[in-house]
Amino acid sequence: MGDVVITGIGLVTPLGRSPAEVLTRIAAGQVAFQPSPLGTVLACPSVGQVNDFDAQQHYPDNKTLRLMNRDAEMAVVAARLAVEDACLTLDQDYPADEIGLFGATGLSGMPVEEIARLVEHAAAADGSLDLRQFGEVALKRVRPVLSFKILANMPICFVSIFEGLCGPNAVYTPWEGQAAQAIAAGIRAVRRGDVPCALVGGCDVKTHSLALVSLQQLGAFDSWMRHGRGTVPSEGAAFLVLEDEARAIQRSARIYARICHYAFRSVTNGGLSEAVTEMLSGMPISRCPGVISAGDGDVPVSAAEIAALERSGIEPSLVLRPKAHLGNTFAAAAAVQVGLAAAVASQARCPAVLANCLGFGSEQGCFVLEAV
Amino acid sequence: MTRVVVTGMGIACPLGIGREAFWSSLIAGRSGIGPITLFDASSFPVRFGGEVKGFRPEPIVARFPEAAGSRDRKLLLALAAAEQAIADAALAESALRDGLLCVGVGLESLCLEDLTAHTHADNLGQALAQATLTRYPGPLLQTPLDRTATVLGNRYGFLAGRYTNCSACAAGTQVLGEAWQMLCEGQAAVAVAGAADSMLNPLGLGGFSVLRVLSEENDRPQQACRPFDATRQGTVLGEGAAFLVLETLDHAIGRGASVYAEMLGYGSSLDAFAASDPDPSGRGAVRSMRRAIRSSGLEPCRIDCVNAHATGTPKNDAVETAAIKEVLGRRAYEIPVHAVKSMTGHLIAASGAVEAVAAALCITRRTVPPTINLHVVDPACDLDYVPGEAREFRGDVVLSNSFGFGGQNATAVFGRFPMSEPHTSRTESR
Numbered sequence: 001m002g003d004v005v006i007t008g009i010g011l012v013t014p015l016g017r018s019p020a021e022v023l024t025r026i027a028a029g030q031v032a033f034q035p036s037p038l039g040t041v042l043a044c045p046s047v048g049q050v051n052d053f054d055a056q057q058h059y060p061d062n063k064t065l066r067l068m069n070r071d072a073e074m075a076v077v078a079a080r081l082a083v084e085d086a087c088l089t090l091d092q093d094y095p096a097d098e099i100g101l102f103g104a105t106g107l108s109g110m111p112v113e114e115i116a117r118l119v120e121h122a123a124a125a126d127g128s129l130d131l132r133q134f135g136e137v138a139l140k141r142v143r144p145v146l147s148f149k150i151l152a153n154m155p156i157c158f159v160s161i162f163e164g165l166c167g168p169n170a171v172y173t174p175w176e177g178q179a180a181q182a183i184a185a186g187i188r189a190v191r192r193g194d195v196p197c198a199l200v201g202g203c204d205v206k207t208h209s210l211a212l213v214s215l216q217q218l219g220a221f222d223s224w225m226r227h228g229r230g231t232v233p234s235e236g237a238a239f240l241v242l243e244d245e246a247r248a249i250q251r252s253a254r255i256y257a258r259i260c261h262y263a264f265r266s267v268t269n270g271g272l273s274e275a276v277t278e279m280l281s282g283m284p285i286s287r288c289p290g291v292i293s294a295g296d297g298d299v300p301v302s303a304a305e306i307a308a309l310e311r312s313g314i315e316p317s318l319v320l321r322p323k324a325h326l327g328n329t330f331a332a333a334a335a336v337q338v339g340l341a342a343a344v345a346s347q348a349r350c351p352a353v354l355a356n357c358l359g360f361g362s363e364q365g366c367f368v369l370e371a372v
Numbered sequence: 373m374t375r376v377v378v379t380g381m382g383i384a385c386p387l388g389i390g391r392e393a394f395w396s397s398l399i400a401g402r403s404g405i406g407p408i409t410l411f412d413a414s415s416f417p418v419r420f421g422g423e424v425k426g427f428r429p430e431p432i433v434a435r436f437p438e439a440a441g442s443r444d445r446k447l448l449l450a451l452a453a454a455e456q457a458i459a460d461a462a463l464a465e466s467a468l469r470d471g472l473l474c475v476g477v478g479l480e481s482l483c484l485e486d487l488t489a490h491t492h493a494d495n496l497g498q499a500l501a502q503a504t505l506t507r508y509p510g511p512l513l514q515t516p517l518d519r520t521a522t523v524l525g526n527r528y529g530f531l532a533g534r535y536t537n538c539s540a541c542a543a544g545t546q547v548l549g550e551a552w553q554m555l556c557e558g559q560a561a562v563a564v565a566g567a568a569d570s571m572l573n574p575l576g577l578g579g580f581s582v583l584r585v586l587s588e589e590n591d592r593p594q595q596a597c598r599p600f601d602a603t604r605q606g607t608v609l610g611e612g613a614a615f616l617v618l619e620t621l622d623h624a625i626g627r628g629a630s631v632y633a634e635m636l637g638y639g640s641s642l643d644a645f646a647a648s649d650p651d652p653s654g655r656g657a658v659r660s661m662r663r664a665i666r667s668s669g670l671e672p673c674r675i676d677c678v679n680a681h682a683t684g685t686p687k688n689d690a691v692e693t694a695a696i697k698e699v700l701g702r703r704a705y706e707i708p709v710h711a712v713k714s715m716t717g718h719l720i721a722a723s724g725a726v727e728a729v730a731a732a733l734c735i736t737r738r739t740v741p742p743t744i745n746l747h748v749v750d751p752a753c754d755l756d757y758v759p760g761e762a763r764e765f766r767g768d769v770v771l772s773n774s775f776g777f778g779g780q781n782a783t784a785v786f787g788r789f790p791m792s793e794p795h796t797s798r799t800e801s802r
Contacts, residue, residue: 041501067647097659101642105538107514108480112487112497118575119484120491127489131574134484135415139578147579147777148647150479152517152538157778160642166659168640169780170546173517173538174480181535185550188557194663209497213504214514266534269526362522363534 003260004190005372007253008086008241009339010078010201014048014234015326017081019343026325033232033327038209042216043224047207048234048327050074064161067148071109072155074237074332075203079159082199086241086253090164093197093251097166100195102186103156103239104172104179104202106331110149112210118142155203159239167195176294177264177363179334184262184365186242196247201239204331220360223298231298231360234327238335240342245372256342257353257369267362273304275364280308283354283368289317290350292341294358296323301359318350333357338367345371374556377789379629380463380617381729382456382566384449386422386610386716390456394726395733398741399762403594403715405608410445410572418586420593421572422610422717424449438523444481444515446722447523449613450568454524457564461617461629469529472560473521474551475536476543476567478721481515484574520568532560541681541776542640543567544614544724545784549638549664551618552784561623566615569721580609583648585685597718598745599682599711600689600753607683610717614725616732633732634789636670636769639663643779650688650775654695660781661699661771668769668785672700675707675785676767677740679731681775682711683718690752692773697755707767710758711743724774724782731770731786740765768792 009019014032016022025032033046055065055073058080065073083090090096121141122134148154153171160169168189172178179202186198206215215221215233223230248255265279291309295302309316322340323329329336334357341355348371357365383390386404387397397404404422413419429448433440436451458468486500493499504513521534535550537543544567551563571577580586587596587606598604624631641663643656650656665672678696682689697704712727713719719726734740739762746759768788775781 038497038501041498041505064647096644097641107516108482112500115482115484116487116491116496118578119488122484123488123491129485129488129574131412132415134574134578135413135417139416139582142578142582144582144584147583150482150575150579151540151777152478152480153540153543153776153778153780154647157642157647157780160644160779161646164644166642166644166656168663169539169642170537170550170640171539171780173477173536175516175518178518178536181533188553192553192557209500210514213497213501214512214516216501217504217512217514218516264533266525266529266531268529268531361516361518362525363518 003245003258004187004242005245005248005258006240006256006342007243007248008082008088009342010081010085010239011336011339012050012053012074012078013236013326013336014050019340023340023343026320026322031325036212038212042212043221044230046232048232049207050235067145068158069109069149071203071205072158075155076158076162078201078237079163079199079239082239082241083163088241096164098195099165100167100186100189100198101156101160101165101169102182102198102200104182104331105152105155106174106204107211107214108150109205111208165199174331175361176330176333176357176359177361177365179331180357180365181363183334183338187259190242190244196244198242199239200242201335202331203237204329205235206233206330207235223300227299229297231296232327234329236329236332238332238339240335240339255372257345258372259367260370261368264363264365267364272300273307276304276358277308277311279364279366280312283366285354285368286313288314288352288354288368290344290353291316291319292337292353292355293319293321294356295321296328296359305356305358341369345369375621376552376555376618376635377621377624378616378632378635378732379619379624380457380461381732382453382460383614383726383729384424384427384452385612385719385726386424389427398715398730399739401742401744401760403744405593405596405717407593408572411574413577416577417581417588418577419590421608423572424611436523436527443483445570446477446568447519450520451523453566453613454564454615457615457617463617465528467562470532470560471530472532472551472554472563473524473530473534474547474563474565475521476547476721476725477517477536477538478540478569479571479576480517482575486513539776539780540778541720541723542774542780542782543721545774545782546640548616548728548784549640549782552635552638555618555620561620563618564615565618567722567725568613569719570611571609571720572611577609595745597684597714599684599714599743600750600757601746602748602750604684604686607685608717610719612719612722612726614722614729616728631789633735633786636787637664637668637785639667640782645779647778650691652691654691656779656781657692657695657775658698660783664783664785673703675700675703675769675771677707677734677765677770678709679727679770679772680709680711681773682713684713690750693753693755704755708740708758709755710741712741714744727772728784731772734765734770735786735788738765
């Protein structure tokens with residue numbers, strides 16, 4: 001069972017597209033928030049948007065882009081950046097079927113305006129759904145691409161198509177904890193020897209109306225209502241190239257960090273603090289001088305994390321809170337957290353870094369990375 | 373080496389609710405397809421599907437109050453199937469607390485009814501937000517796909533991890549494979565793994581209709597899904613759920629559990645070809661089957677039956693047939709290959725789990741289910757597809773395929789417990 005290292009990081013975030021760029025902006029105190037497209041109707045007034053993103057800049061004339069939502073477009077770009085960062089050449093370094101792909105996606109990435117186009121011809125005079133009109137009129141005006149935009153696995157499948165990856169795979173959904181599970185699935189696949197290399201990550205767009213309304217309904221903005229501050233939904237994608245350490249050395253890859261431990265815990269009936277404490281208590285984190293905190297402004301999440309860290313006896317010299325600067329990218333957040341932890345570890349400032357992937361949803365995860 | 377066995381099963385699908393109802397319909401070759409009654413589909417190009425008939429959500433809601441008011445049918449079907457599986461395995465709740473939960477799901481629930489009232493608003497998003505805050509305090513606009521895992525987790529624990537997999541048509545097999553891998557690795561002793569889906573709603577049926585992958589033979593729904601038949605025109609959408617209890621062999625023996633079958637292997641792959649169409653070369657399917665067989669420690673000649681993905685679409689069945697022949701060689705011509713979907717329709721995310729139940733029962737009951745509606749054999753499909761009638765199964769090992777939209781493929785291998793002769797089950801596939 002070999003060690004697993006990170007050799008490539010690809011980011012599409014409101015604060016930049018490389019770990020160095022994002023870390024520099026975080027260090028400078030930059031915040032990428034802007035007013036929510038819904039104004040102040042909902043409890044959360046801000047979002048974090050990637051303003052200058054155009055997938056066609058990376059893939060000009062690619063017709064497949066027309067099948068894709070914004071989350072999928074971000075996924076294929078982040079995956080490409082990760083593969084380039086790792087200087088990985090398919091079929092030269094590894095055969096296509098020896099690279100695994102484990103990713104996460106969020107709630108439907110289809111903008112509400114696009115769904116509205118589907119139902120606008122199916123609205124009865126009283127505003128109800130007229131199924132007869134839906135079948136006779138609306139469906140005839142729908143482009144076949146609809147299905148590719150509503151199936152939750154498609155962003156990760158597009159990554160496989162764009163990168164030519166044919167190995168073991170899985171797609172998880174819909175929050176940060178499940179995205180952390182995707183990273184762990186990649187780690188396990190490499191450790192088992194199923195594959196020497198895996199691309200892991202996630203994508204999410206939580207800046208459009210449907211996503212914002214759903215987050216409010218699900219309680220993700222409760223902290224805003226109770227405490228006047230909370231999570232700022234954001235958008236982005238992040239992918240990491242994981243490799244068996246011996247194979248990475250063999251091909252002279254640049255190694256960011258080794259993933260030495262990870263742990264998960266499920267929240268049962270709202271017991272977030274207990275779950276986080278139990279999870280971190282089983283991890284060798286007291287020797288981690290660096291922490292990539294999950295803190296995103298949500299008061300219960302921050303309180304749970306701080307209490308768990310205090311109980312663990314950790315005294316970090318460096319604590320970064322990326323979500324306080326770029327927002328919460330939910331299904332992309334775990335790969336952002338772990339990618340930044342790897343970059344920090346590689347800078348030799350912190351020989352070991354804890355990356356917390358905590359927050360909304362029942363699954364909570366954390367990773368310990370160490371410099372190589 | 374850790375070995376993993378199947379000790380419980382639960383199912384709700386177009387062929388029936390419960391293991392025995394499902395199995396008796398399956399081996400009798402009864403179709404579960406019929407006109408859609410869940411909503412008014414009379415103006416849709418496709419007006420039939422595989423509904424779970426006679427499903428009563430009330431007992432489920434009584435047991436899981438969190439599910440009350442849910443408009444997400446797959447959540448209710450999943451809870452019903454999972455409860456059956458847990459009861460079938462006679463597992464103590466304490467065993468589930470530290471267990472794994474792996475749930476496969478498809479399309480998230482999105483109620484179009486909530487949108488139509490606002491389609492002419494100047495700012496749809498703001499109108500929707502206002503309405504959500506004032507008029508829709510109850511039902512969610514979107515039900516997140518991890519809802520089943522959350523509800524089951526709150527009831528039973530599953531503290532070793534709750535996984536929600538959304539790998540489309542491959543999800544049902546992937547969750548079983550992931551559970552098998554994690555049990556082999558020692559992450560838990562018990563896993564409840566399965567999948568649920570219901571595309572029989574306006575958005576699901578409409579979306580697949582415009583993709584032109586569905587049969588439109590509205591005048592003969594029970595004959596519409598014809599895997600391997602030369603006249604096949606497309607698949608038929610269905611709904612359902614199935615869950616299996618997987619246990620390490622030591623744990624099962626330790627508590628005196630009854631064993632249906634052993635899970636021997638698992639593999640997955642990607643086509644990396646196109647969003648909608650399978651790779652015509654079948655390479656993705658070949659990789660998936662080879663990985664699964666390799667992980668089982670068996671030689672391809674030990675495969676005794678294939679539970680095919682077999683959707684009844686013109687492209688899938690010929691590609692799958694060629695892939696089976698490439699993987700199994702001459703053995704492919706010696707063994708039965710059957711299509712559960714000829715009777716259930718395509719249950720999308722749930723299909724792999726439902727077909728795993730069929731595979732385990734095929735082994736236990738020594739009977740291969742038939743492929744119905746196969747009358748004019750496609751020359752490109754030249755294997756033994758068990759047309760029309762079930763037959764005795766004399767083998768030990770069944771390979772079960774699931775190939776999904778987007779090019780995700782997954783294969784599981786199940787075997788008789790104990791096998792006719794010893795084999796080596798390995799957690800590593802290389």
